[in-house]
Amino acid sequence: MSLKIGSVELANPYILAPMAGVTDLPFRLLCKEMGAGLLCTEMVSAKAISFHNKNTERLMETGDGEHPVSLQLFGSDADLICEVARQIEERPFDILDFNMGCPVPKVVNNGEGSALMKNPALAEEIVRKTAAAIKKPVTVKFRKGFDDDHVNAVEFAKRMEAAGAAAIAVHGRTRAQYYAGRADWDIIRQVKEAVKIPVIGNGDVDGPESARKMFAETGCDGIMIGRAARGNPWIFQELAAYDKGGSIPERPQPAEVKNMILRHAALQIQYKGEYTGIREMRKHVAWYTAGYPHSAALRRRVNEIDSIAQLEAMLELWVAMHTTKTPGGHFLG
Template sequence: MTLKIGSVELPNPVILAPMAGVSDLPFRLLCREQGAGLVCMEMVSAKAIAYHNKNTEKLMETREQERPVSLQLFGSEPDLMAEIAAQIEERPFDILDINMGCPVPKIVGNGEGSALMKNPRLIEEIITKVSRAIKKPLTVKFRKGFDDDHVNAVEIAKIAEASGAAAVAIHGRTREQYYSGKADWEIIRQVKEAVSIPVIGNGDVDSPEKVRALLDATGCDGVMIGRAARGNPWIFHRVSEYLKTGKLPDKPSREEIKAMMLRHARMQVEHKGDYTGIREMRKHISWYTTGLPGSAKLRGRINSVESLEEMEALLREM
């Protein structure tokens, strides 16, 4: 079960969603190893690239072994977005994605992310200009709508297709919902019926069975997994195997979880340095250990750890 987006063929239709503070290089590599068909970088600002921001440069680092990989851009100025897209196209990524779904107040307040859904004409201009500026496939990620009074995902999908997008990804919640309540899979089905480009569904997909259910309920071409992948890179292996064989692979053992955490911590420190790597690893460990016996005590202790050596010692005690 493969998925083709423009000229890029994915080995399977199960995709790691772009998540700020989560889908960094170490985590993407782990998810790719576990079988993700496509991994998506954390979103980067077109303006920040234009200003040569050092932190943004770090966000765009890639490795050959994680490909195919998607770079996600956000902004609201069509000409700048197109200029930056053309400028970065030579980098080693495979698909360029435009973020039109981020619900964070700071982003929305700047007229970016999901705020764009309130302005279909601007969306049309952005996608048209960016798609004409690059040769790589362009995708767009958006939501059901801005709020329940403005559910326009079908309209936005049609605009995206007509303006040059090679695929769309839709989260079945409005911006006002953030991540609360239940994702609306019916809107994903409506989008799929409205366009001929691939449609990737997102929202409340936290198990292999849910992935199968979403594909069956909506007819969508691919599935994007976000929060359910945090502390759980194995979900990509389990989903891809389930889709292939119909059999549900075992969940990872405690020893496998421990080994993955240790490896992730080493990769994080190697990529970001001791101080930042350890600080960022704390949240990953809380996700990895959710529901395990003694996890609350471990999370309490992990917050005082300052070095990789201390973290390794503590995890070995598990």
């Protein structure tokens, strides 16, 4: 299966969702290696770009091996966003995405993220002006609605299409839900039936079987994978394998997990240096090893590491616990 967004052709319809603090360049490269059809950057403040913020430059960095990649902006000033979009269009990204679904209070309280679902006229103005100003496809990610009393995803989707969006991604939860409860796939179906542009479903897809179920129940054109990809770039490989042969590969063995963590850490160090890279790996290690025997002991100790050598030694001991059946306390305490 493939998916086309404007002029950008994806090899498959499986998309890495933008996640703050997760989908940086090193992690995106791993997901690309595992077969993700489209990668999305962490969301970037349009206002911060206009101020030439140094940290924002890093968020916008893309690599040669990750295309196609979508750069995600957030903001609420239509003219500022439009001008920023013009300024950055020559950067090596393929799609410009707008975040109109982020539920975090500091974003929402500024009238940004999912707050824009309460102001669809402004949301439409942002997309209309930007889509007219740049040649790259413009997409929008939003939610079911702001809360259960304001479910407006269908009408919102129609306005985004009319404004010139090349595709839309719908998270089947309201802002009030954050990430709790079950995602409402029926609202994704309703949106798909209401517009002609590609619709990407998001929410509660954690593997090949749930992905196939979402396609069947909603008719969506693509699926965005968020939390299920944390510590699990293999999910994109599994989705592709299931589509080809109908079987789900076995979960990676601890030795393979160790190798992926070390590859991830090496990329973090390459792009951010050892001090920052290793500290950022601590949360990733917890995600990578969740559900495996002895992972609790590893997670307790991982916050103490501050070098790649310490990380490698700790992971070697963790793998040894699985191969020698030695109790975890003997190695990790």
